[in-house]
Amino acid sequence: MNAEDIAFSDALTLGQLIAKRHISSVELTNLYLSRLEKYGATYGAVVTIMHDRALREARAADRELASGNPRGPLHGVPYGVKDLLAAVGAPTTWGAAPYRNQVFDYDGTVVKKLQAAGAVLCAKLAMVELAGGFGYNDADASFTGPGRTPWNRAFWSGGSSSGPGAAVAAGLVGFAIGSETNGSIMVPAAFCGVSGLRPTYGRVSRHGAMALMWTSDKLGPLCRSARDAEVVLKTISGHDPNDKTSRDEPFPAVRGRRPKIAVVKNATAKSMPAVVENFEASMRVLHEFCDVAPDVAVPKGPWGDVFGAIFNGECAAAFRDLIESGRSRELQSVDDRVGGYQVYGSLAVDYVDGMRCRAILNDELRRAFAPYDAVVHPTLSTVAYPVGVPFDKAYPDKYSGEIDMGSPGNLAGVPSISVPNGFGDHGLPTGLALMGRAWGEFALTQIAKGYQTRTRFHLERPVLHSTASSP
Protein backbone atom coordinates (compact mmCIF):
# COMPACT_ATOMS: atom_id res chain seq x y z
CA MET A 1 0.00 0.00 0.00
CA ASN A 2 1.26 3.49 -0.79
CA ALA A 3 0.60 6.51 1.44
CA GLU A 4 -2.48 7.48 -0.54
CA ASP A 5 -3.94 3.97 -0.19
CA ILE A 6 -3.32 4.09 3.54
CA ALA A 7 -4.82 7.56 3.94
CA PHE A 8 -8.05 6.47 2.27
CA SER A 9 -8.35 3.15 4.12
CA ASP A 10 -11.23 2.83 6.52
CA ALA A 11 -10.59 3.01 10.26
CA LEU A 12 -10.87 -0.74 10.81
CA THR A 13 -8.26 -1.39 8.13
CA LEU A 14 -6.01 1.23 9.71
CA GLY A 15 -6.43 -0.41 13.10
CA GLN A 16 -5.45 -3.76 11.59
CA LEU A 17 -2.38 -2.25 9.91
CA ILE A 18 -1.31 -0.88 13.28
CA ALA A 19 -2.08 -4.09 15.15
CA LYS A 20 -0.04 -6.11 12.66
CA ARG A 21 2.81 -3.57 12.92
CA HIS A 22 2.63 -2.74 9.21
CA ILE A 23 2.59 0.90 10.28
CA SER A 24 3.00 2.59 13.65
CA SER A 25 0.47 4.97 15.08
CA VAL A 26 3.10 7.73 15.01
CA GLU A 27 3.74 7.13 11.30
CA LEU A 28 0.05 7.11 10.55
CA THR A 29 -0.54 10.22 12.66
CA ASN A 30 2.27 12.05 10.86
CA LEU A 31 0.72 11.07 7.54
CA TYR A 32 -2.63 12.55 8.52
CA LEU A 33 -1.10 15.64 10.13
CA SER A 34 0.74 16.38 6.89
CA ARG A 35 -2.42 15.84 4.85
CA LEU A 36 -4.39 18.11 7.21
CA GLU A 37 -1.73 20.78 6.67
CA LYS A 38 -1.70 20.29 2.92
CA TYR A 39 -5.41 20.01 2.18
CA GLY A 40 -7.31 21.18 5.25
CA ALA A 41 -7.59 24.84 4.31
CA THR A 42 -8.35 24.05 0.66
CA TYR A 43 -11.58 22.39 1.69
CA GLY A 44 -12.35 24.66 4.63
CA ALA A 45 -12.23 21.51 6.74
CA VAL A 46 -10.01 22.41 9.67
CA VAL A 47 -9.97 24.84 12.57
CA THR A 48 -7.00 23.58 14.63
CA ILE A 49 -4.45 20.86 13.87
CA MET A 50 -3.39 19.35 17.19
CA HIS A 51 0.19 18.26 16.51
CA ASP A 52 1.36 17.97 20.12
CA ARG A 53 -1.61 16.10 21.50
CA ALA A 54 -1.83 13.83 18.45
CA LEU A 55 1.81 12.76 18.58
CA ARG A 56 1.66 12.32 22.36
CA GLU A 57 -1.36 10.03 22.05
CA ALA A 58 0.18 8.18 19.07
CA ARG A 59 3.41 7.51 20.97
CA ALA A 60 1.36 6.21 23.91
CA ALA A 61 -0.58 3.94 21.55
CA ASP A 62 2.62 2.54 20.10
CA ARG A 63 4.09 1.97 23.54
CA GLU A 64 0.99 0.10 24.69
CA LEU A 65 0.97 -2.04 21.59
CA ALA A 66 4.66 -2.86 22.05
CA SER A 67 3.91 -3.96 25.59
CA GLY A 68 1.09 -6.19 24.39
CA ASN A 69 -1.84 -4.04 25.50
CA PRO A 70 -3.97 -3.16 22.50
CA ARG A 71 -7.17 -1.36 23.43
CA GLY A 72 -9.33 -2.47 20.52
CA PRO A 73 -10.04 -1.91 16.84
CA LEU A 74 -9.45 1.85 16.96
CA HIS A 75 -6.13 1.59 18.79
CA GLY A 76 -3.73 4.15 17.32
CA VAL A 77 -6.17 5.37 14.66
CA PRO A 78 -6.15 9.17 14.14
CA TYR A 79 -9.46 11.06 14.08
CA GLY A 80 -10.93 14.55 14.21
CA VAL A 81 -13.88 16.13 15.99
CA LYS A 82 -16.28 18.85 14.96
CA ASP A 83 -15.20 22.01 16.72
CA LEU A 84 -18.19 22.07 19.02
CA LEU A 85 -16.74 19.36 21.23
CA ALA A 86 -14.46 20.35 24.09
CA ALA A 87 -10.92 18.99 23.99
CA VAL A 88 -7.84 19.92 25.95
CA GLY A 89 -5.11 21.37 23.76
CA ALA A 90 -7.10 23.51 21.36
CA PRO A 91 -9.76 26.23 21.39
CA THR A 92 -13.37 25.13 20.93
CA THR A 93 -14.75 27.78 18.63
CA TRP A 94 -18.22 26.52 17.73
CA GLY A 95 -17.27 27.78 14.24
CA ALA A 96 -18.13 31.31 15.31
CA ALA A 97 -15.95 34.40 15.64
CA PRO A 98 -17.34 35.42 19.06
CA TYR A 99 -16.03 32.11 20.44
CA ARG A 100 -12.77 31.79 18.51
CA ASN A 101 -10.67 32.08 21.70
CA GLN A 102 -12.90 29.90 23.88
CA VAL A 103 -10.92 27.23 25.73
CA PHE A 104 -12.13 24.36 27.92
CA ASP A 105 -9.87 22.57 30.37
CA TYR A 106 -11.54 19.21 29.94
CA ASP A 107 -12.35 16.67 27.25
CA GLY A 108 -15.92 15.99 26.20
CA THR A 109 -17.11 12.49 27.06
CA VAL A 110 -16.86 11.30 23.45
CA VAL A 111 -13.22 12.42 23.31
CA LYS A 112 -12.54 10.65 26.61
CA LYS A 113 -14.14 7.44 25.35
CA LEU A 114 -12.13 7.53 22.13
CA GLN A 115 -8.95 8.19 24.07
CA ALA A 116 -9.76 5.20 26.26
CA ALA A 117 -10.13 3.15 23.08
CA GLY A 118 -6.65 4.21 22.00
CA ALA A 119 -7.70 6.56 19.19
CA VAL A 120 -5.58 9.63 18.45
CA LEU A 121 -7.12 13.10 18.30
CA CYS A 122 -5.53 15.01 15.41
CA ALA A 123 -7.75 17.98 14.70
CA LYS A 124 -10.70 20.17 15.56
CA LEU A 125 -12.70 20.21 12.36
CA ALA A 126 -14.62 23.09 10.80
CA MET A 127 -18.35 23.61 11.17
CA VAL A 128 -21.08 26.05 10.33
CA GLU A 129 -21.13 28.75 13.03
CA LEU A 130 -23.28 27.75 16.00
CA ALA A 131 -24.17 24.59 14.04
CA GLY A 132 -26.45 26.69 11.89
CA GLY A 133 -28.59 27.84 14.77
CA PHE A 134 -29.23 31.32 13.50
CA GLY A 135 -30.51 30.37 10.04
CA TYR A 136 -27.68 30.69 7.50
CA ASN A 137 -28.59 30.57 3.82
CA ASP A 138 -25.25 30.02 2.08
CA ALA A 139 -22.05 28.05 2.52
CA ASP A 140 -20.02 31.01 3.77
CA ALA A 141 -21.24 30.74 7.35
CA SER A 142 -18.17 29.95 9.43
CA PHE A 143 -15.26 32.09 10.56
CA THR A 144 -13.02 29.57 8.79
CA GLY A 145 -14.80 30.14 5.47
CA PRO A 146 -17.08 27.88 3.46
CA GLY A 147 -16.66 24.13 3.66
CA ARG A 148 -15.99 22.58 0.25
CA THR A 149 -16.62 19.02 -0.85
CA PRO A 150 -13.45 17.23 -1.96
CA TRP A 151 -15.30 15.98 -5.02
CA ASN A 152 -15.55 19.47 -6.47
CA ARG A 153 -14.38 22.37 -4.38
CA ALA A 154 -16.71 24.79 -6.12
CA PHE A 155 -19.49 23.09 -4.14
CA TRP A 156 -20.40 22.99 -0.46
CA SER A 157 -19.44 20.13 1.84
CA GLY A 158 -22.77 20.37 3.65
CA GLY A 159 -23.57 21.50 7.14
CA SER A 160 -23.24 21.86 9.85
CA SER A 161 -20.59 19.09 10.24
CA SER A 162 -18.83 20.44 7.16
CA GLY A 163 -15.28 19.72 8.33
CA PRO A 164 -15.91 16.13 9.45
CA GLY A 165 -17.55 15.36 6.10
CA ALA A 166 -14.78 16.90 3.99
CA ALA A 167 -11.91 15.59 6.13
CA VAL A 168 -13.14 12.00 5.96
CA ALA A 169 -13.81 12.21 2.22
CA ALA A 170 -10.36 13.68 1.54
CA GLY A 171 -8.51 11.14 3.66
CA LEU A 172 -7.31 13.72 6.19
CA VAL A 173 -8.32 11.64 9.24
CA GLY A 174 -9.20 8.01 9.90
CA PHE A 175 -12.72 8.97 10.93
CA ALA A 176 -14.52 11.94 12.45
CA ILE A 177 -17.15 12.89 14.99
CA GLY A 178 -19.93 15.24 13.91
CA SER A 179 -23.21 16.30 15.41
CA GLU A 180 -26.80 16.51 14.22
CA THR A 181 -29.75 18.50 15.43
CA ASN A 182 -31.59 18.33 12.12
CA GLY A 183 -29.51 17.02 9.24
CA SER A 184 -26.01 18.05 10.25
CA ILE A 185 -24.55 14.54 9.92
CA MET A 186 -26.74 13.29 7.09
CA VAL A 187 -26.22 16.29 4.77
CA PRO A 188 -22.41 16.41 4.86
CA ALA A 189 -22.31 12.62 4.58
CA ALA A 190 -24.30 12.84 1.35
CA PHE A 191 -22.51 15.89 -0.06
CA CYS A 192 -19.07 14.44 0.69
CA GLY A 193 -19.80 10.81 -0.23
CA VAL A 194 -19.07 9.28 3.19
CA SER A 195 -20.95 7.08 5.65
CA GLY A 196 -22.59 9.18 8.37
CA LEU A 197 -24.54 7.70 11.26
CA ARG A 198 -26.98 9.78 13.30
CA PRO A 199 -27.51 7.86 16.55
CA THR A 200 -30.66 7.52 18.59
CA TYR A 201 -31.06 10.52 20.92
CA GLY A 202 -29.45 9.50 24.22
CA ARG A 203 -27.19 6.84 22.74
CA VAL A 204 -24.14 9.12 22.97
CA SER A 205 -23.34 11.55 25.77
CA ARG A 206 -23.47 15.20 24.79
CA HIS A 207 -21.24 16.27 27.65
CA GLY A 208 -18.70 18.81 26.42
CA ALA A 209 -20.62 19.56 23.23
CA MET A 210 -22.16 22.91 22.33
CA ALA A 211 -25.90 22.87 22.97
CA LEU A 212 -28.15 24.04 20.17
CA MET A 213 -31.38 22.19 20.90
CA TRP A 214 -31.04 20.02 23.98
CA THR A 215 -33.88 17.70 23.04
CA SER A 216 -32.48 16.98 19.57
CA ASP A 217 -28.67 17.30 19.66
CA LYS A 218 -26.80 14.07 18.88
CA LEU A 219 -23.11 13.29 18.36
CA GLY A 220 -22.23 10.63 15.80
CA PRO A 221 -19.58 9.29 13.44
CA LEU A 222 -18.71 10.17 9.86
CA CYS A 223 -16.56 7.43 8.33
CA ARG A 224 -15.36 5.85 5.11
CA SER A 225 -17.50 2.75 5.63
CA ALA A 226 -20.63 1.64 7.45
CA ARG A 227 -18.63 -0.93 9.37
CA ASP A 228 -16.47 1.89 10.71
CA ALA A 229 -19.54 3.85 11.76
CA GLU A 230 -20.78 0.84 13.68
CA VAL A 231 -17.53 0.39 15.61
CA VAL A 232 -17.09 4.09 16.35
CA LEU A 233 -20.68 4.37 17.55
CA LYS A 234 -20.28 1.43 19.90
CA THR A 235 -17.09 2.99 21.26
CA ILE A 236 -18.64 6.37 22.06
CA SER A 237 -22.03 5.15 23.30
CA GLY A 238 -23.34 4.57 26.81
CA HIS A 239 -24.61 6.28 29.92
CA ASP A 240 -22.64 9.22 31.24
CA PRO A 241 -23.52 10.79 34.61
CA ASN A 242 -22.71 14.16 33.04
CA ASP A 243 -25.57 13.77 30.54
CA LYS A 244 -28.81 12.69 32.16
CA THR A 245 -30.37 11.84 28.80
CA SER A 246 -27.67 9.29 27.94
CA ARG A 247 -28.48 5.61 28.35
CA ASP A 248 -27.00 2.16 28.22
CA GLU A 249 -29.06 0.29 25.66
CA PRO A 250 -28.38 -2.89 23.67
CA PHE A 251 -27.66 -2.85 19.94
CA PRO A 252 -30.22 -5.25 18.48
CA ALA A 253 -29.45 -6.50 15.00
CA VAL A 254 -31.55 -8.49 12.53
CA ARG A 255 -31.03 -12.22 13.08
CA GLY A 256 -32.43 -15.30 11.36
CA ARG A 257 -34.34 -13.46 8.65
CA ARG A 258 -33.94 -10.92 5.86
CA PRO A 259 -34.12 -7.28 6.93
CA LYS A 260 -37.49 -5.63 6.32
CA ILE A 261 -37.30 -2.22 4.73
CA ALA A 262 -39.90 0.23 3.50
CA VAL A 263 -39.55 2.71 0.70
CA VAL A 264 -40.88 6.11 1.72
CA LYS A 265 -43.84 7.12 -0.43
CA ASN A 266 -42.85 9.75 -3.00
CA ALA A 267 -39.25 9.27 -1.91
CA THR A 268 -37.86 10.68 -5.13
CA ALA A 269 -40.44 13.37 -5.70
CA LYS A 270 -38.80 16.42 -7.23
CA SER A 271 -35.35 14.87 -7.05
CA MET A 272 -32.63 15.46 -9.63
CA PRO A 273 -32.62 12.77 -12.35
CA ALA A 274 -29.26 11.40 -11.14
CA VAL A 275 -30.62 11.13 -7.60
CA VAL A 276 -33.63 9.18 -8.89
CA GLU A 277 -31.46 6.94 -11.05
CA ASN A 278 -29.02 6.20 -8.23
CA PHE A 279 -31.83 5.55 -5.76
CA GLU A 280 -33.52 3.09 -8.12
CA ALA A 281 -30.20 1.31 -8.65
CA SER A 282 -29.71 1.17 -4.88
CA MET A 283 -33.14 -0.38 -4.45
CA ARG A 284 -32.21 -3.12 -6.91
CA VAL A 285 -29.22 -3.92 -4.70
CA LEU A 286 -31.27 -3.83 -1.50
CA HIS A 287 -33.83 -6.19 -3.06
CA GLU A 288 -31.08 -8.82 -3.25
CA PHE A 289 -30.97 -9.25 0.51
CA CYS A 290 -33.93 -7.36 2.03
CA ASP A 291 -37.71 -7.71 1.95
CA VAL A 292 -38.98 -4.42 0.56
CA ALA A 293 -42.36 -2.77 1.10
CA PRO A 294 -43.17 0.01 -1.36
CA ASP A 295 -44.81 3.38 -0.74
CA VAL A 296 -45.02 3.62 3.03
CA ALA A 297 -46.21 7.10 3.93
CA VAL A 298 -44.75 9.35 6.60
CA PRO A 299 -47.55 10.30 9.03
CA LYS A 300 -48.93 13.75 8.40
CA GLY A 301 -47.28 16.51 10.44
CA PRO A 302 -46.82 19.41 10.63
CA TRP A 303 -43.32 18.12 11.38
CA GLY A 304 -41.43 21.18 10.18
CA ASP A 305 -43.51 23.70 12.13
CA VAL A 306 -43.35 21.61 15.29
CA PHE A 307 -39.60 21.28 14.93
CA GLY A 308 -39.35 25.03 14.37
CA ALA A 309 -41.41 25.94 17.43
CA ILE A 310 -39.26 23.78 19.69
CA PHE A 311 -36.04 24.78 18.01
CA ASN A 312 -36.75 28.50 18.42
CA GLY A 313 -37.22 28.24 22.17
CA GLU A 314 -34.24 26.02 22.88
CA CYS A 315 -31.86 27.82 20.52
CA ALA A 316 -32.79 31.25 21.92
CA ALA A 317 -32.21 30.00 25.46
CA ALA A 318 -28.93 28.27 24.57
CA PHE A 319 -27.58 31.46 23.02
CA ARG A 320 -29.36 34.04 25.12
CA ASP A 321 -26.07 35.46 26.35
CA LEU A 322 -24.75 35.88 22.81
CA ILE A 323 -27.99 37.39 21.56
CA GLU A 324 -28.28 39.86 24.43
CA SER A 325 -24.61 40.82 24.15
CA GLY A 326 -25.13 42.15 20.63
CA ARG A 327 -22.15 40.11 19.43
CA SER A 328 -24.22 38.33 16.78
CA ARG A 329 -22.85 41.19 14.68
CA GLU A 330 -19.51 39.35 14.60
CA LEU A 331 -20.94 36.26 12.90
CA GLN A 332 -19.89 35.48 9.35
CA SER A 333 -23.27 35.00 7.69
CA VAL A 334 -25.45 38.08 7.27
CA ASP A 335 -28.48 35.89 7.99
CA ASP A 336 -26.94 34.72 11.25
CA ARG A 337 -26.35 38.31 12.37
CA VAL A 338 -30.12 38.83 12.64
CA GLY A 339 -31.32 35.24 13.05
CA GLY A 340 -30.68 35.16 16.78
CA TYR A 341 -33.05 38.07 17.30
CA GLN A 342 -35.72 36.27 15.34
CA VAL A 343 -35.62 33.14 17.48
CA TYR A 344 -35.43 35.32 20.60
CA GLY A 345 -38.79 36.78 19.63
CA SER A 346 -40.67 33.48 19.81
CA LEU A 347 -43.39 32.61 22.29
CA ALA A 348 -43.01 30.25 25.24
CA VAL A 349 -46.49 28.88 24.65
CA ASP A 350 -45.50 27.83 21.15
CA TYR A 351 -42.50 25.97 22.54
CA VAL A 352 -44.67 24.05 24.99
CA ASP A 353 -47.30 23.31 22.37
CA GLY A 354 -44.53 22.15 20.08
CA MET A 355 -43.46 19.66 22.73
CA ARG A 356 -47.07 18.54 23.26
CA CYS A 357 -47.53 18.05 19.55
CA ARG A 358 -44.20 16.23 19.35
CA ALA A 359 -45.48 13.57 21.76
CA ILE A 360 -48.49 12.84 19.56
CA LEU A 361 -46.64 12.86 16.26
CA ASN A 362 -43.81 10.70 17.56
CA ASP A 363 -46.31 8.02 18.59
CA GLU A 364 -47.79 8.05 15.10
CA LEU A 365 -44.35 7.78 13.50
CA ARG A 366 -43.39 4.89 15.76
CA ARG A 367 -46.57 2.99 14.87
CA ALA A 368 -46.26 3.65 11.14
CA PHE A 369 -42.68 2.40 10.88
CA ALA A 370 -42.80 -0.32 13.57
CA PRO A 371 -42.95 -3.24 11.09
CA TYR A 372 -39.69 -2.24 9.41
CA ASP A 373 -36.03 -2.41 10.33
CA ALA A 374 -35.47 0.66 8.18
CA VAL A 375 -37.25 3.10 5.94
CA VAL A 376 -35.28 4.12 2.89
CA HIS A 377 -35.11 7.31 0.85
CA PRO A 378 -32.53 9.46 -0.97
CA THR A 379 -30.64 11.43 1.66
CA LEU A 380 -31.27 14.60 -0.36
CA SER A 381 -33.05 15.43 -3.60
CA THR A 382 -30.00 17.14 -5.12
CA VAL A 383 -26.24 17.02 -5.13
CA ALA A 384 -24.29 19.64 -3.15
CA TYR A 385 -25.06 23.33 -3.57
CA PRO A 386 -22.57 25.64 -5.25
CA VAL A 387 -20.45 27.80 -2.96
CA GLY A 388 -21.30 31.48 -3.36
CA VAL A 389 -24.94 30.96 -4.24
CA PRO A 390 -27.73 31.29 -1.65
CA PHE A 391 -29.22 27.88 -0.92
CA ASP A 392 -32.67 28.98 -2.04
CA LYS A 393 -31.26 29.94 -5.43
CA ALA A 394 -28.98 26.93 -5.91
CA TYR A 395 -31.23 24.76 -8.04
CA PRO A 396 -34.42 25.21 -9.98
CA ASP A 397 -37.66 24.99 -8.04
CA LYS A 398 -38.45 21.69 -9.69
CA TYR A 399 -35.98 20.05 -7.34
CA SER A 400 -37.55 21.45 -4.19
CA GLY A 401 -40.40 20.12 -2.11
CA GLU A 402 -38.91 16.71 -1.40
CA ILE A 403 -40.23 14.56 1.43
CA ASP A 404 -39.00 15.92 4.74
CA MET A 405 -37.45 13.03 6.66
CA GLY A 406 -35.20 15.19 8.82
CA SER A 407 -37.85 16.75 11.03
CA PRO A 408 -39.73 13.50 11.78
CA GLY A 409 -36.54 11.56 12.42
CA ASN A 410 -34.99 14.19 14.63
CA LEU A 411 -38.16 15.02 16.53
CA ALA A 412 -38.60 11.33 17.27
CA GLY A 413 -34.89 10.96 18.06
CA VAL A 414 -34.52 7.85 15.89
CA PRO A 415 -31.32 6.88 14.10
CA SER A 416 -30.44 7.20 10.44
CA ILE A 417 -27.47 6.44 8.24
CA SER A 418 -26.42 7.94 4.93
CA VAL A 419 -24.13 6.00 2.62
CA PRO A 420 -22.81 7.02 -0.81
CA ASN A 421 -24.81 5.50 -3.67
CA GLY A 422 -23.41 7.08 -6.82
CA PHE A 423 -22.59 10.34 -8.51
CA GLY A 424 -24.60 13.03 -10.23
CA ASP A 425 -24.22 16.51 -11.69
CA HIS A 426 -20.73 18.10 -11.51
CA GLY A 427 -19.19 14.79 -10.41
CA LEU A 428 -20.81 15.16 -7.00
CA PRO A 429 -21.89 12.22 -4.82
CA THR A 430 -25.44 11.29 -3.88
CA GLY A 431 -26.62 9.53 -0.73
CA LEU A 432 -28.88 6.69 0.28
CA ALA A 433 -30.54 7.10 3.69
CA LEU A 434 -31.87 4.40 6.00
CA MET A 435 -33.88 5.55 9.01
CA GLY A 436 -34.53 3.05 11.80
CA ARG A 437 -36.23 2.38 15.07
CA ALA A 438 -35.02 3.86 18.34
CA TRP A 439 -31.85 2.02 19.41
CA GLY A 440 -31.85 0.17 16.08
CA GLU A 441 -28.56 1.54 14.74
CA PHE A 442 -27.02 -1.88 14.19
CA ALA A 443 -29.94 -2.96 12.01
CA LEU A 444 -29.12 0.09 9.89
CA THR A 445 -25.39 -0.64 9.75
CA GLN A 446 -26.16 -4.29 9.00
CA ILE A 447 -28.16 -3.25 5.93
CA ALA A 448 -25.63 -0.58 4.99
CA LYS A 449 -22.77 -3.07 5.27
CA GLY A 450 -24.72 -5.47 3.08
CA TYR A 451 -25.12 -2.67 0.54
CA GLN A 452 -21.43 -1.79 0.69
CA THR A 453 -20.33 -5.39 0.16
CA ARG A 454 -22.27 -5.25 -3.12
CA THR A 455 -21.19 -1.78 -4.27
CA ARG A 456 -17.98 0.26 -4.47
CA PHE A 457 -19.16 3.86 -4.08
CA HIS A 458 -17.70 4.12 -0.57
CA LEU A 459 -14.30 3.11 -1.97
CA GLU A 460 -14.17 5.88 -4.58
CA ARG A 461 -11.64 8.65 -3.94
CA PRO A 462 -11.77 12.28 -4.98
CA VAL A 463 -8.84 13.90 -6.80
CA LEU A 464 -7.51 16.45 -4.34
CA HIS A 465 -6.02 19.89 -4.81
CA SER A 466 -3.86 21.65 -2.29
CA THR A 467 -4.35 25.36 -1.72
CA ALA A 468 -1.31 26.20 -3.85
CA SER A 469 -2.64 24.38 -6.89
CA SER A 470 -6.29 25.26 -6.47
CA PRO A 471 -7.99 27.47 -9.02
Added chain:
Amino acid sequence: MPLIAAAPPSSGPASPTPSPAPKKKPVSAAARALAEQMRNFDSAITDKELETIATGIDGNLKLGASVNPHGTALKNWDEPVTTFEVES
Protein backbone atom coordinates in the same frame (compact mmCIF):
# COMPACT_ATOMS: atom_id res chain seq x y z
CA MET B 1 -38.10 21.27 4.52
CA PRO B 2 -35.47 21.24 7.23
CA LEU B 3 -32.18 19.60 6.50
CA ILE B 4 -29.64 21.29 8.65
CA ALA B 5 -29.33 22.22 12.25
CA ALA B 6 -30.34 25.76 11.53
CA ALA B 7 -33.80 27.18 11.62
CA PRO B 8 -34.84 30.37 9.94
CA PRO B 9 -37.31 31.42 12.55
CA SER B 10 -39.86 32.83 10.17
CA SER B 11 -40.88 29.53 8.69
CA GLY B 12 -39.69 26.75 10.89
CA PRO B 13 -36.40 24.91 10.56
CA ALA B 14 -33.96 25.98 7.95
CA SER B 15 -33.25 24.22 4.78
CA PRO B 16 -30.66 24.63 2.10
CA THR B 17 -33.27 23.21 -0.22
CA PRO B 18 -34.47 25.82 -2.68
CA SER B 19 -37.99 27.06 -2.38
CA PRO B 20 -39.92 29.83 -4.09
CA ALA B 21 -39.43 33.27 -2.56
CA PRO B 22 -42.32 34.05 -0.21
CA LYS B 23 -44.69 36.82 -1.19
CA LYS B 24 -44.08 39.93 0.83
CA LYS B 25 -46.74 40.58 3.45
CA PRO B 26 -46.93 43.52 5.82
CA VAL B 27 -45.28 42.88 9.15
CA SER B 28 -47.55 43.01 12.20
CA ALA B 29 -47.25 45.81 14.70
CA ALA B 30 -46.51 43.34 17.47
CA ALA B 31 -43.61 41.83 15.54
CA ARG B 32 -42.27 45.27 14.70
CA ALA B 33 -42.46 46.32 18.35
CA LEU B 34 -40.62 43.17 19.47
CA ALA B 35 -38.00 43.71 16.82
CA GLU B 36 -37.44 47.26 18.00
CA GLN B 37 -36.53 45.85 21.41
CA MET B 38 -33.54 44.10 19.85
CA ARG B 39 -31.89 47.48 19.38
CA ASN B 40 -31.35 47.36 23.14
CA PHE B 41 -28.87 44.59 22.43
CA ASP B 42 -27.30 46.03 19.28
CA SER B 43 -27.81 49.71 18.62
CA ALA B 44 -26.21 49.31 15.20
CA ILE B 45 -29.15 47.31 13.82
CA THR B 46 -30.07 49.02 10.55
CA ASP B 47 -33.60 49.67 9.37
CA LYS B 48 -33.18 46.95 6.76
CA GLU B 49 -32.01 44.46 9.38
CA LEU B 50 -34.87 45.50 11.63
CA GLU B 51 -37.31 44.71 8.84
CA THR B 52 -35.75 41.26 8.43
CA ILE B 53 -35.91 40.61 12.17
CA ALA B 54 -39.53 41.76 12.32
CA THR B 55 -40.46 39.53 9.40
CA GLY B 56 -38.88 36.55 11.16
CA ILE B 57 -40.61 37.29 14.43
CA ASP B 58 -43.90 37.68 12.60
CA GLY B 59 -43.45 34.19 11.19
CA ASN B 60 -42.76 32.88 14.69
CA LEU B 61 -45.86 34.54 16.08
CA LYS B 62 -47.90 32.72 13.46
CA LEU B 63 -46.36 29.34 14.30
CA GLY B 64 -48.88 28.78 17.06
CA ALA B 65 -51.64 28.41 14.51
CA SER B 66 -49.91 25.51 12.84
CA VAL B 67 -48.39 23.75 15.85
CA ASN B 68 -51.04 21.10 16.21
CA PRO B 69 -51.41 17.46 15.22
CA HIS B 70 -52.52 17.63 11.58
CA GLY B 71 -55.01 20.42 11.99
CA THR B 72 -56.72 19.26 15.17
CA ALA B 73 -56.42 21.31 18.33
CA LEU B 74 -54.33 20.09 21.24
CA LYS B 75 -56.47 18.94 24.15
CA ASN B 76 -56.08 20.06 27.74
CA TRP B 77 -54.61 16.71 28.72
CA ASP B 78 -52.05 16.42 25.93
CA GLU B 79 -48.74 16.51 27.78
CA PRO B 80 -45.40 17.57 26.33
CA VAL B 81 -42.90 14.97 25.26
CA THR B 82 -40.68 15.76 28.22
CA THR B 83 -42.35 15.96 31.61
CA PHE B 84 -41.17 16.96 35.06
CA GLU B 85 -39.94 14.09 37.22
CA VAL B 86 -39.05 14.13 40.89
CA GLU B 87 -35.58 12.82 41.58
CA SER B 88 -35.00 10.62 44.59
